[in-house]
Amino acid sequence: MKKLTQETLKQLADEKRADANHQALPKYVLVCGGTGCHANTGKEIYDELQKEVEKQGAAGKVKVIMTGCFGFCEQGPIVKVLPHEAFYVHVKVSDAAEIIREDIVGGRVIERLLYKEPGQAVAGKIDDMKFYKKQRRVVLRNCGFIAPEDIAEYIGRDGYAAIAKVIATMKPDDVIEEMKKSGLRGRGGAGFPTWMKWNFCKMQIADQKYMVCNADEGDPGAYMDRSTIEGDPHAVLEGLMIAGFAIGANKGFIYIRAEYPLAIERLEIAMQQAREYGVLGDDILGTGFNFDIEIRLGAGAFVCGEETALLASIEGERGMPRPRPPFPAIKGLWGKPTCVNNVESLASIPYILLNGGEEFAKVGTEKSKGTKVFALTGKIANSGLVEVPMGTTLREIIFDIGGGCKHGKKFKAVQTGGPSGGVLTEAHLDTPIDYDNLIAVGSMMGSGGMIVMDEDDCIVDIVRFYLDFSVDESCGKCAPCRIGGRKLLNILNKIAEGKGEDADVEQIKTIADAMRKASLCALGQTTPNPALSIIRYFNDELLVHIRDKKCPAGKCKKLLSFAIDKTKCIGCGLCAKKCPAGCIAPSSEPPAEGKKRSPYVISASDCLKCGECFSACKFKAVVKG
Amino acid sequence: MSENLLPLPGDLVAFITEWKPKPGNLVMVLHRVQETYGYIPHEVVVEVSRLLEIPLAKIYGVVTFYHFFSLKKPGKHKIAVCMGTACYLKGGQALLDEIASILQCRAGEVSEDGKFSVDSVRCIGCCGLAPVLTIDGKVYGDLTPAKIAGLIAPFQNES
């Protein structure tokens, strides 16, 4: 491959445009290659479709593409056929032959595989689907659309046109000015204006500067950054390069979790192709601009998502946060000025530079511009990856896009911001989402995890989960976080075990206050947030745990009790057979009238509260309380 | 141990040599060691220390800091149960409990016969399929405790 120049890049883009937009051939089959589908036989489906195309002589009439995540992961594996927008869900490997034979060759849509909205008999257009209707794809503009392993498709969608334009027509200050117009704020959680960070770093005078992409994504239950990389790796590379141009760095690092093998592989392929095409490395597009990128693997420490810890980790050290100031923009990697940006921030940048900051800022709220990607998960009907304009309400995301709670259960709470965020209630559903609104209600944007809970979930249990996580992930460098987190967890454990006291609530607040004020990094400062949010919004449920020693959702095992209702028990003995503790036995009472056997009783002191008897009894005689 | 871990395989030595001049090489080299052996054996750490000229104590400091690195030899088959938020809410713990009762092996342990190691991991990005686990990297989703026995039986029965 001859390296591209400004001129030949344009030619190649023109040449590939039709194909990259699925217009060069009569039909295109898109197979979701996002982690959810890929891991769930998506790859096999893709291989089988390719084979069938050959076998059934459809080559030349159709192209089968493996893309990134379509977003609607709940329905995976998904196969889309264009241009007629057949949206096939829960596809099996064995369906591949039929898809090619019927749809591609025969021109007949396969009814039984089509996605239909609940309660509707016919399938509609994809953009009209409730799941997609309120979404707007800027960051994910290519994700689920192009083949991430083929740079030509990215170029056909104006890929690398932004860096070409930047190098040819702009100065670093112009780039920063454009970013200022866009209003982009960091998507890694803190929401710091990107242009300011770049400007800060640009002003430093140094022989070497670094640009770093934060792809650590440690929030458990969030996979936005992973999907962005898997679906559109070149956008991240291009964003990193543009940032490098703006701050005056010629070297970039991508720090990515080792737990993301598919994303790493796609990045490696993308980097290799970008080097071959001359859009990465020395003398990019023949302009004399140099920028190269190296991948560094994380190793499963949440705190390494914090930027100073991340830099320590790239340096090969234990990933512990360092005091700021000095900020990385002044003293970062190996003491050199360094700018750290999140994956989603970076993936927005080519769009901003190509279309202008004003265009990007057309959507959003006054202080939070653009769109935000969320991983919508938990007890939600339509679990998946969604991108919405800032200012969309939680209700729109959870009920219109997400379809409400699964199995018709009642919505209870939604958690944003991961272990650093808060639990919000029904009363917050009409809050338009942006950085400031979420903080005002006691949560935060975080990186984009959005976890929905229903009536069966216990609020004390979920806070214990997050605290357990934060305590486990505390690096231990400073005492407020190391000791405070442990104390908070102990209190919550105590409450969940029925040993809570009224004074615990005040105690949580006192510890939280100390942690917020005295922890070195944001991990410790935000660890109390989930606990504080339940004091604020779920005080009743908390007090039921503390005072009545009851768990209304039946999740806190120690607060449960099992008993047999002797009027219902027929004495079949099934529960006793299942009981692992052997604590169920026939009572000495004589059988009730009309019954053959004596009722059984549970010896509460030996009961393990496993619930086996409750599930075993066919007569609903075992009662849980 | 009767296994011959040394000398280091040629490609590992080549990797170490390639990375030696690069600053911050240690974490990357440890990843490669774990990829090669499935864990980080002491004998190999000694060699790495010599080749990279990094003190042993420093290497162990780094290895023990990161959850991803393991000093224990894993079982033949690796079971990883997702305990990310979505999977936790949907019953990840019950899956772990069921595995523990079938294999007598809890998270972080290796079964007595060395056939399985069980771990809990955080979000593997398949939350739509929650609760999920992986066996040797392959993802199984939408699980219930009742499905576990059938899932691991083929691995238990292989000779």
Ligand SMILES: Cc1cc2nc3c(=O)[nH]c(=O)nc-3n(C[C@H](O)[C@H](O)[C@H](O)COP(=O)(O)O)c2cc1C
């Ligand atoms: C404990 C902790 C974990 C973090 N994890 C991440 C992460 O996984 N990804 C990320 O981009 N930022 C994370 N951050 C935020 C980073 O420190 C940093 O603000 C961000 O990468 C900057 O990029 P942005 O300005 O583009 O958002 C974390 C912060 C803390 C305190």
Ligand code: SF4
């Ligand atoms: S706040 Fe916690 S994670 Fe941050 S430096 Fe202190 S101990 Fe480490």
Ligand code: SF4
């Ligand atoms: S299973 Fe139900 S009916 Fe049978 S002995 Fe137990 S409680 Fe009674």
Ligand code: SF4
């Ligand atoms: S909850 Fe479990 S231990 Fe307790 S009585 Fe029922 S089966 Fe036995």
Ligand code: FES
């Ligand atoms: S992984 Fe296939 S739709 Fe998300």
Ligand code: FES
């Ligand atoms: S929480 Fe288990 S896959 Fe995301």
